[in-house]
Amino acid sequence: MQDRLIDAARVRDRRGTVRATRISPGTDEDAGTGALDRPLDLASNDYLGLSTDSRLKAAAITATERYGTGARASRVVTGTLPIHNHLEQSLAELTGQPAALAFSSGYAANLGILTALGGPDTLILIDAHIHASLVDAARLSRSPVTTIPHSNFAALNDLLANRTQTRAIVVIESIYSVLGDAPNLLDAAMLCATHDALLVVDEAHGVGVLGAGRGGVYAAGLAGADHVVVTATLSKALGAQGGAVLGSEMLRDHLVNTARSFIFDTGLAPAPAAAAAAACRIILAEPARVDALHRVASLIASSCGVDRAAGPVQSIRVGSPDIAVKVTERLRDEGILVGCFRPPSVPDGISRLRLTAHADTDPARLVWATALMTSMLLDGN
Ligand SMILES: Cc1ncc(COP(=O)(O)O)c(C=O)c1O
CATH class of the missing domain: 3.40.640.10 (Type I PLP-dependent aspartate aminotransferase-like (Major domain))
Structure with a gap:
């Protein structure tokens, strides 16, 4: 059994498909409490911000x-x-x-x-x-x-x-x-x-x-x-x-x-x-909460230059799985959390960054984050 685990871990390393259960930034006891200390969450599914209501x-x-x-x-x-x-x-x-x-x-x-x-x-x-x-x-x-x-x-x-x-x-x-x-x-x-x-x-x-x-x-x-x-x-x-x-x-x-x-x-x-x-x-x-979610989704789409998807998640195509991973990590270092989709978990084999709208996302921080992401993607890393 040990051999099997070691082989599987090597394959994951080689393919760059390692997954981990890292503590989400901003959720440990030492995290800052000011709004700007908190990471910008463009990755979770708490679309209406209700999990902390x-x-x-x-x-x-x-x-x-x-x-x-x-x-x-x-x-x-x-x-x-x-x-x-x-x-x-x-x-x-x-x-x-x-x-x-x-x-x-x-x-x-x-x-x-x-x-x-x-x-x-x-x-x-x-x-x-x-x-x-x-x-x-x-x-x-x-x-x-x-x-x-x-x-x-x-x-x-x-x-x-x-x-x-x-x-x-x-x-x-x-x-x-x-x-x-x-x-x-x-x-x-x-x-x-x-x-x-x-x-x-x-x-x-x-x-x-x-x-x-x-x-x-x-x-x-x-x-x-x-x-x-x-x-x-x-x-x-x-x-x-x-x-x-x-x-x-x-x-x-x-x-x-x-x-x-x-x-x-x-x-x-x-x-x-x-x-x-x-x-x-x-x-x-409070239907206004849902309206706010859709406004943020539209802002993500327009500032990333992609067509607006019907739901909260807006997908940005990325040339290779390596670039998708690198940009996700660099954004994380800047306190911006985005989703990263790449083969084998994408049905069409295309790597993507996924930016998820939340009703309570601050528009100014969002525009800053998408500009940073765009420049990283143009750099190719
Ligand atoms: C389309 C879809 N169905 C079902 C589930 C599973 O829901 P749960 O996380 O409550 O098990 C998810 C969760 O990611 C999902 O995206």
């Missing part, structure tokens, strides 16, 4: 004092707490869905829906850009799985029309994290209705962002449609932790009885459940 913190503390630090058991044993019901109602209200079921993560929610609905008689069609959790979920579902070229609805139509399986599930995202693009959900839903297929839309990057924060499915008028199911994470715009599946009451019951990542998993802890419920209320009450 005092109302979310207060909700988490109250829930911890009332229910304890953990749910203590699976939701189907003794782990369902009143805060879970409150969270599920809040999520359903935010997204306009009849019902919600909370999971311990977005990853677990995606595993839950596809393993509970898939099987040998169900073709699963996944978009080439979907998140790894959905790829894993499709694999675990025991369904035949086919990958559709990214957002290619003509190819999707052919595959649905010519399938041999009785059932089909199409899996897409409302905003893809690789390019930040948004597919036409209405077209996807119509195609699925025509071919009697279920559409699963992962709204990890859509809830809190699209449709005044209520999600892309809501914005497309598809919330509550029988053949459209939404999955979401509570760890991005909602500033907490956990995941959810949103759809009909009957679907919720089915998942409670069959989704292994729900049944054989400890319930979501009270603190993030309460924080996420508070986030749902804030998003509904």
Whole structure:
């Protein structure tokens, strides 16, 4: 086994694909507290800046004092707490869905829906850009799985029309994290209705962002449609932790009885459940926060000279993986945190810097950071 670990580490070194769990700058005890001492965060998924909102913190503390630090058991044993019901109602209200079921993560929610609905008689069609959790979920579902070229609805139509399986599930995202693009959900839903297929839309990057924060499915008028199911994470715009599946009451019951990542998993802890419920209320009450996020996203795109992507993440193409890594490190040294995407984790093999908008980003600091990044990219390091 030791040999195997050593070989794998050498391969990572050679390919320059080493990953690490470094403490995020600005989060240790010694970090400065002034706004300018804090790093400029253009990398995290806390799109609306809610993870540090005092109302979310207060909700988490109250829930911890009332229910304890953990749910203590699976939701189907003794782990369902009143805060879970409150969270599920809040999520359903935010997204306009009849019902919600909370999971311990977005990853677990995606595993839950596809393993509970898939099987040998169900073709699963996944978009080439979907998140790894959905790829894993499709694999675990025991369904035949086919990958559709990214957002290619003509190819999707052919595959649905010519399938041999009785059932089909199409899996897409409302905003893809690789390019930040948004597919036409209405077209996807119509195609699925025509071919009697279920559409699963992962709204990890859509809830809190699209449709005044209520999600892309809501914005497309598809919330509550029988053949459209939404999955979401509570760890991005909602500033907490956990995941959810949103759809009909009957679907919720089915998942409670069959989704292994729900049944054989400890319930979501009270603190993030309460924080996420508070986030749902804030998003509904304060649409200006979502508007601010979109203004910052537009500013990133214009100051980097790229087309505005639909979501918070704006991607900047970079000539080589080495340059992407070097520029990311140099920006980090300047207190600017950006994402770095390079092969093998990019489906199209193109290296990119990813700048993520947050509702509370200071525009002046942002313009300074993008100018610095542009000059580093022109230098080629
Ligand atoms: C599209 C998408 N789906 C699912 C997930 C998983 O969510 P979680 O982090 O809550 O497990 C992510 C997280 O990165 C994501 O981007």
